[in-house]
Amino acid sequence: MTLTDRETWAALHGMIFGALFLLAFAGGFAGLYSLRPALVTPQGIIERTRRLIFGTWAMAFIAWATVISGSWIVYPWYRAAGATSPKSILIANVNTAQWHTFGMEWKEHIAWIAPILATTVALVVAYYGRDLVKNEGVRRVLMVVFTLAFACAAVAGLLGAFITKAAPVH
């Protein structure tokens, strides 16, 4: 039961960084949703805000780590010249070619939108701090942006899982 260096990096990219971002979304969204004066005591607002600032920055950092490790470490192995690279294997077969021409082509680009949006959420949450609870409109827009970041990461993650199943990086 061993993993090669490449398999380890692929797992770190998809199953650690990527999965962590997707799993943390629910907690972050719940934090944003419930940051309302009617639902939280003044003491609770202080605690929730601290947690939200830390959580959104952690998610932004993880999102950047996911796309950087994916694009600059794993992707070169995926697209390497030669008949045995995952890309070559996929496009050599008409039944699997679309996993590259549509799946990977979409994944490699849409994934980069997730960290930009996650960073936006972290910046705005950090800027307003405890005052975010008084800014209903900003909080609502942040929930939309946060959800969009999740959706972009989910599309990339799902496609990545299917592509890896069809032609894994070894």
Added chain:
Amino acid sequence: MSTRFETSQTKPFGPAAAAFLAAGVGTFVLGVLTTWAEISADFGKAITYSKDVGPLSGKVILTSVVYVAALAVLGAVFWRRNPSPTIVYWTAGILVALGLILTFPPTWKLFGAG
């Protein structure tokens, strides 16, 4: 009369507006670079900063640089100001939507990509 985006602000909206707009600019630039590189092989080669990564290297480096620059410039412009949230949200939303559309592979064919 306020819209549903207007809120009782305790801090100027400007820095938040800069963050939202910079996200729109970054996403839109990624979309434009992606579609452009698909339409033009020469452009794709020109932004291939890493042979191993291919054209994606230029797309993501340029996008990251533009995003950070937009954050800095818009942050300086809007610092301590209160631009209209409605205009900011719509502008950022349209830019993000265009960026998403331009990174969707079937869109490239509409622009003549092979």
